[in-house]
Amino acid sequence: MKKIAWITDTAAQLDDAFIRKYDIHILPLSVVFSDGSFRESIDLTQEEFYDRLRLAKVSPKTSQPAIGEMVSLYEELQLEGYDFAMALHLSSGLSGTFESAQAAAKMTDFNVHVIDSKIGSFPMVKMIESGNELFANGKDVEEVVAAMTELTAKxxxxxxxxxxxxxxxxxxxxxxxxxxxxxxxxxxxxxxxxxxxxxxxxxxxxxxxxxxxxxxxxxxxxxxxxxxxxxxxxxxxxxxxxxxxxxxxxxxxxxxxxxxxxxxxxxxxxxxxxxxxxxxx
CATH class of the missing domain: 3.30.1180.10 (Hypothetical Protein Tm841; Chain: A;domain 3)
Known part of the structure; x- marks a missing residue:
């Protein structure tokens, strides 16, 4: 069996049990208020965000993970002995995360298969779940990428x-x-x-x-x-x-x-x- 790394972002809102089960690496999206940038699920909880949002005089903005953070993660996974990574990200129609992940993959020797979920939230969970099941059943990476991409339309x-x-x-x-x-x-x-x-x-x-x-x-x-x-x-x-x-x-x-x-x-x-x-x- 190949040693496969799974990567996604906080748009998927995975719970801790799911993250542990599939050994998933999370790249946090960020919310930028007037007093600074806060990484989702790390610097800012859901409750803290909505408390801030109610009081904000200027609407916050969102920010994708830095490309340098992606490159560092890919290099770290390669050093840890992973054969390749599957990176599923928030729709490219909402965020530049997918494009940044593609660019970051070209900046390392590590093989990263980047997939545009074309959506967010719950379907991303099902795509990761499906991908893991397919690998467990002996499918190769091209078949898994194709199957996960097919799920985006469904x-x-x-x-x-x-x-x-x-x-x-x-x-x-x-x-x-x-x-x-x-x-x-x-x-x-x-x-x-x-x-x-x-x-x-x-x-x-x-x-x-x-x-x-x-x-x-x-x-x-x-x-x-x-x-x-x-x-x-x-x-x-x-x-x-x-x-x-x-x-x-x-x-x-x-x-x-x-x-x-x-x-x-x-x-x-x-x-x-x-x-x-x-x-x-």
Missing amino acids: SKLFFIPSSLNQLHKSGRVSGTQTFISNLLNIKVVISFEDGKPVMKEKVRSNKRAKDNVTSALRGDMTTGTVPEVAVIHCNNADDAEIWKHELLQEFPSLRVQVVALSVCVGVHAGEGTTGLSWVAY
């Missing part, structure tokens, strides 16, 4: 921001759109198309937004297999648990977990965001 991620306020602060929507949305209680549904977030629907009320997303899930369950979904959220676990309960009432055999989103999503989508994510097989 991955779904929907967001419902609680308001457009943070999207406005981060420059994603206009002040007029935000004002009208808040006035009329209009909710937007954001999904991913070819690795980029797109506003798909504008509906009146959070219930209709959730129904819209759940309808997309039903569609994928009808045409394929969806064994598991994640209710995702930005510091809104209570509403996420309610949605989980609603899903289990309709789909009793579905595995449903609640997953906090990366704080880098919170920078743009804002506190209170909820959503759904799954991989359709």
Whole structure:
């Protein structure tokens, strides 16, 4: 068996047990406030981030891992005797992390296979899980890269921001759109198309937004297999648990977990965001 290193970033929001199980190396994304830059999960917890976000007069920005940090990690893994690395990163439509990882790989003699997840959060977990299973079953690296890349087209991620306020602060929507949305209680549904977030629907009320997303899930369950979904959220676990309960009432055999989103999503989508994510097989 080859000794394989797995690398990802904090967009995946892996728990400690998963990291230990697959021996994964994490490159942290960063949030930049007016008083400095903070590495996610290292310098800044979820709670600390949202406390800071509420008080921030200027909206924070996000920052990818430094290319020098990537090169150092690759060289360290090579010295530790790894044969090659599999590096899965946040969508290139959201961050330059994927491109930086490709550039860093060319700066060392270590063989790093860099994959653009074209998404974030829960699907990244399933891609890493699938890749490990394929290696365990004797597949070669080209087959694993191809299979993980294929999963990017089957991955779904929907967001419902609680308001457009943070999207406005981060420059994603206009002040007029935000004002009208808040006035009329209009909710937007954001999904991913070819690795980029797109506003798909504008509906009146959070219930209709959730129904819209759940309808997309039903569609994928009808045409394929969806064994598991994640209710995702930005510091809104209570509403996420309610949605989980609603899903289990309709789909009793579905595995449903609640997953906090990366704080880098919170920078743009804002506190209170909820959503759904799954991989359709």
